[in-house]
Amino acid sequence: MWLSRPFNERSTRLFLLILVLAVTLVTILHLALPPENPLYVSGYTVGLLGKYLCYALLAVAVDLVWGYLGILSLGHGAFFALGGYAMGMYLMRQIGDRGTYGDPVLPDFMVFLNWESLPWYWHGFDMAWFAFLMVLLAPGALALVFGYLAFRSRVTGVYLSIITQAMTFALMLAFFRNEMGFGGNNGLTDFYDILGFDLRSGATRLGLFIASGVALALGYVLCRAIVASKLGRVCVASRDAEARTRFLGYRVERVQLFVFVVSAMLAGVAGALYVPQVGIINPSEFEPLFSIEIVVWVALGGRATLYGAVIGAILVNYAKTVFTGVMPDAWLFALGGLFVVSTVLLPKGIAGVLAYRRKQRNESDTTEVPA
């Protein structure tokens, strides 16, 4: 089976091992240790880590299209946000009549803005299966339509990047509009529970953290499977010489569309897991700068490696957390400096350094053997 192919790769196995160990360890440290213990992992940290994992999955999705397909998407935040909104809508509906106005159907902000009834696109989101389906379908459909148009007319390079940016920018403006019925600038927030579990309980948050870990693992394996397949090589081929690939008989636009849609769906899943953990989804997730930032994570971690994207996402966000805490006035210097220095010094990102190290070690190993 093509899906099992990644498990033959050492790097994937190693990645999964580390991920599983890390998640388990955090879980154990969180549950088993008393808060006084210096090794205790607080609920706050668990939430933080869960968020990082979502970002990591998002970065993997971006790396799939950027690293392997050569599509620099500056609009992946849109798919992330759409997934998030799908989840957010579900969570809103779960509130039921516990909202401030006590309306059993309408979310607070609708009551507040005098909406008479639920807009049609809000229907169905009270059912978990439907909402979760939409988490995949909404970003997938957007990617499908958008990608179909763009790839069909062979929009490439910066042109593609910029229209993805235009897409997310337009969506941001649209979602900001209160008429859209997604809560405008305030977005969706003040959630109570998910699948019947209380979102304000530590256990649920731990569960979400583990779910994020699982999603990341699955997403990673899926991407690896695509990349390691012949399709992955077609992707790389079309990245480097699109026209040539066509002359070999590959329908490049379909390959691009397929991978783009898969990537969008992964981004959607990441967004869906992100929302209950941070407790809010608002149009700022659509901001073009956020999408650029995702690309920066990937570049920092190392493009076209997938695990590099994971490292980049976690590292940058960890750095952000630390810096904003330690030096609130100057953290942008640190972050900006990190981007600059690492690009200049690490041309292939962190993954590049790791690969280089490994290569060196291997070489020293092999030279030792004959001696």
Add this chain to the structure above:
Amino acid sequence: MRIPCTLMGQTRCHAAMTRIVNLWLLCLLLIALPFAAMAQDDADDGQALLEALDVRSFQDKAEAIEAIIQSEDERANDWLQALLDGDLQRHKDDGRFVIITDNVGREWPARDALTGEDVGEISRRELSRIDINNALRSQLRSALSMVELYTGERDERLDAAEGLIGDVDDELADSLESRLDDEADADVRNRLNQALAVYRLEQGEMDAVETLSGSLNSDVRIALSRAAEGEGAVADAARAALVDIEQKLKVNRGLETLYFGLSMGSVLVLAAIGLAITFGVMGVINMAHGELIMLGAYSTWMMQQLLPGHPGLAVLLSIPVGFLVSALVGVIIERSVIQHLKGRPLETLLATFGVSLILQQLVRTVVSPLNRTVTTPEWMSGSVAINDALSLTLNRLYIMAFAVLVFVGLILIMRRTRLGLEVRAVTQNRAMARSMGIRATRVDILTFALGSGVAGLAGVALAQLTNVGPNLGQSYIIDSFMVVVFGGVGNLWGTLVAGLSLGVINQILEPWAGAVLAKILVLVFIILFIQKRPRGLFPQKGRAAEG
């Protein structure tokens, strides 16, 4: 002559007051002008007059103002002007009235309102201001403008006459008639005629309609529509005149929209044109472009700080300064970061993103996180009136001209100098260009400096329109990329056309769809347009572009 305001509605009272004050000022003027100023040394009189101003109620203040005018005190003008400017203040302890000459900081220099002698700096804690409100302000202003009608320069007379349209009553009409005879300037006469015609139209005179027809002045239109409500010949004529006016207004609105569009477009072009060089020609995805714009804007502010009191000169000087500052920063960025990323264009995105964060925070730390004030010089503020319904804002006119200049300059540099050729050669095939003897490093530095400098110029212009703050750049970076790409990467003309057309489209859509939706529609338009033309407005065609 006194009208008890309490018996009237507040606004109507003020209108009446205005008229009274106007007349009084007029008299004052007519009397005072021929005679030399008489010495006024009984200070008590003045003190009393001013004291009457220091009351809470604005009605009472209006009366006090009137009293001042009636007093025929020669310092009245001074007081009223100070009052209008908010400079008339009272010392809390000794009750002395002073006129402050500067109101920045905690200690304010002042002079005595009665004697005019300098009293040094006074802590603002010690002072309490004689407040006025909008009603009083317009009362004072129209009073002063009446004076201008008689004594002012031509433009002032014109403004004053225009302000009279719709405000003429019986008493005023007579004095205006006589003023009309003395007035030499045709435009002013025309205005005065209109003002009188509106008055006569209210009296139901037919020939007034004739005078007024075709005028785009809003007060005239109001008068006409009021007249049109009635019955009879005058009303019919008024209706006909209105139809004609509406027609003209429509045309004017179209022109206005076009102007708005072009002016918005030239802002876009200015913001994007530097990027068209660094990104379009050199291929550096320069996320710090916005910050370079911001630095240009800050140089305007800086120049104005350095040259207080000469905002105009400062703005002019900030053109070269803004260029140099941004160009210099551009060179630093190029040397420290971008030169290490040769052949890795996508990574320039990452590094310059970092640079943009650093620059933003730098400005926040070094200058301030708050917006800075940039003063619009006299000659750039206001607007030129094409007619009563269409006036073009001056600052935007200047910016449009500036954009054209910058664009032409750039085109010349890129077309006529070796730099233009060399930079394209270097970006297309660096190794080969060097093998042909082109000093690639120098070309890189110069080009990046040029692109950055132009961004600085954009900043100088934007400082006249929008916030000068650390976030300035971020609000333009996305638009800039959009414009460059829409026009076709590497094509300066494309950038020009793209910027202008996006501006016009936006402004056409805006009244119809609202600002938010218009923006969304423009974005959707760009997306769809790129489907049709995957390489922008002016694509590079043929084999060459493919590879």
Add this chain to the structure above:
Amino acid sequence: MLKVDKLNHYYGESHTLWDLDLDVPQGECTCVMGRNGVGKTTLLKCVMGEESTRSGRILFADDVELTRKRIEERSRLGIGYVPQGRQIFPLLTVEENLRTGLAARADGKQKIPERIHELFPVLHDMRHRRGGDLSGGQQQQLAIGRALVIEPRLLILDEPGEGIQPNIVAQIGEVIRTLIREDGLSVLLVEQKLPFARKYADRFMIMDRGRHVAKGGIDELSDDLITRYLTV
């Protein structure tokens, strides 16, 4: 004119050129030959500075140590380079492509020499077309023309006849010969086509897997050498 001494070059870890020696006498045409992938292009790139060398010396005009010069200075010394794969600037017009060569001219003249248009009339006809739109052979002609704009003292040609129609190939050969005779130009040529090499080169050098294995006057190029080193 050009003297290469014990040159070593690496692509990363792989050793491409091994202690390579080469001599291009003034006013002669030296032809480098060898199978695909033996390192001919790499050698030329080292001379031009596009590849940096690990060790060895490259002397130009007896006294200029090229390895210490930056690329752009090398061409300014009077080295014209026609690379393999044409390497024209695709988005510049033909004329602009030619004008890039003006940067390296010692005399600072800002006009494209007439001779080039005489030699390649097609470049004149198509001067407003973009380089990338030209046909393969036209591009090759452009590449040669561009190198000649410099009016070089040493001309380096990497398979110049590739993709050019026969009569023009012959013409190019003649031009090279004239330039050598009249202007004392020196030529370093990489060429696979024996007839061409035999006709226009004065000396040869054969490379095999990064080493030089034979050299001499062109008359000395024997069938034995050919079967040994140029046959698969």
Add this chain to the structure above:
Amino acid sequence: MNLWQSMARRDRVFEFLAPAISPVDVRHGPILYMEDVTVSFDGFRAIDNLNLTIDDGELRCIIGPNGAGKTTMMDIITGKTRPDTGDVWFGSRHDLLTMNEPEIASLGIGRKFQKPTVFEALTVFENLELAMTADKRVIPTLTARLTGDVRDRIEEVLTMIQLADQQAQPAGILSHGQKQWLEIGMLLMQRPRLLLVDEPVAGMTEQEMERTAELLTSLAGKQSVVVVEHDMGFVRSIARTVTVLHQGSVLAEGSMDQVQSDPRVIEVYLGESEEAA
């Protein structure tokens, strides 16, 4: 779940769109048929009323001055350039002008480019793997496996093009000539019905040229081959029919000897010296 979803979607959206490839029909005539084809770029007629037919199994050489339009002709056949007017048929069933590049490629038209274009980031082996005839739709490509047969075939071609040693290296580092060979190898993997070969021997040594000539002649018969080349020695060694293109249309056509002695061809193309040779 995510995965199955996406796969299901893929199936629904794309695969039914894929046209069933029908084999080329050559019962009633030539395999390639171009009639009155004209292309102009900004007013310049690169191809001017070109008429050309290639028979099934034929090996045709096309020569002509630089800029005659040879490469452009191939661009038209492979769908890269759309002609302004004219007809291009593959067999008697397929109107090539209605198809896009991948469709044309999957009909069985393979091409070697004048400037070698290989996938630089992929290894030599992978380059060949991608070129191989297979079901090239998305899902089959995703699930494709490297069977022993395929591997054997690739190895075979690798030895043929003498890149067996470099098979695991990225194609980007190959020398110019090696890339030429790799392209030929990719063409071989593709097993097309019609091969369009643009300057196959540029940068090759005499002996390699001979090998290429052998290779191409051995292919002819089963497959049709169109070769564009400026090396007269090479053309002479393989040519049966030669077509001379000039300024976008056919100047002369016939056997090598006929063409070679045609004064017009000598004037615009061969030159005096070549005739002497």
Add this chain to the structure above:
Amino acid sequence: QDDDPIKVGILHSLSGTMAISESTLKDTVEMLIEQQNERGGLLGRELEPVVVDPASDWPLFAERARELLEQEEVDVIFGNWTSVSRKAVLPVMEELNGLLFYPVQYEGEESSENVFYTGAAPNQQSIPAVNYLHDQVGVERWVLAGTDYVFPRTTNRILEAYLKDEFGVADEDIMVNYTPFGHSDWQNIVSEIKRFGSEGKKTAVVSTINGDANVPFYRELGNQGIDAADIPVMAFSVGEQELSGIDTGPLVGHLAAWNYFMSVDTDANYDFIDAWIEYNDDEEVVTNDPMEAHYIGFNMWTEAVRKAGTTDVDAVKDAIIGVSVPNLSGGYATMMPNHHITKPVMVGEIQDNGQFAVVWETPSTVAGDAWSDYLPDSRDLIADWRKPMECGNYNVEEGECMGSDAEEQAEEALSED
């Protein structure tokens, strides 16, 4: 334990788009803490500020709030500016039982057990301001221009209803206009306003335009020659700080409604300003309404802590209701049971020195109303956090506490059994 400093969390963006407004609030709280420490601290303990930067990123606000409460274990938080950031933080506050003082005027329609709203509710800003325009200026036509988000939307809805009901304003005399955040090209809108205002009736603009969009807006007003005397603009989001970035020359006479102006002529205010100037070591700094709100909030909190004798959140929550502290305009602010405070409402005119001159003031302070009386759905709601009601949205019609908290209380009651 007792010598440990009392930790005061400060949750204001120091970077990103909101830094421009929020960073001064951070400084304000730090200054207040410093002053308090100079006065010997609180309950004999030092106060220690814990500053974090949520970087204008809303989810980050929630995260940072959690960090402050869970990791840093602060006793109180002063923070937030935008509504959305407050909304993001709210669940965290309620979950971890924190104390938040929110200093900015907002759209109302909210009352949380854990949040104290020291900024103005709509009835403390917009309604009095509109009254002023109608009564004192004689405005008959209204332009309601705002940025497209909740605060302007709600405010304008309330105002529209109010204008129609109260003054009988006709539909065609109200023009509503929304623009995106950071809108910078105002040409069309200003020209439309100009046209709308030249129909012969006195017209005013009620502006809920937010943040950076104001500068280009006012500039365009000035350039198109719209004078305050013709069409005054009454702004709800433009304070001294925003003006400090604008050349106010052409804007003289335009209005703003707040509960405090820097130009307020009281000694308390001058003391505060002097301290602020000294703290920043900059003669040019300005104070504004949200700063006063923090000043009040901080003093209320210290007062309540002193009253309760502990920083324990529940004790402080109980103690603070009814606490009165002086405000900067010479009166007193009292914490109401609905967690809003009493405030005077003032209208100021812009001066050429970037200050406002107060031209009108409510005769007495106004108590903040969490639930607007002019919106149909909230008309019947009240908030009262005193025992035994302890409810943020009590429906007086139905006589029950709506929504979540009822549920929670029921659960609590169950679990206590």
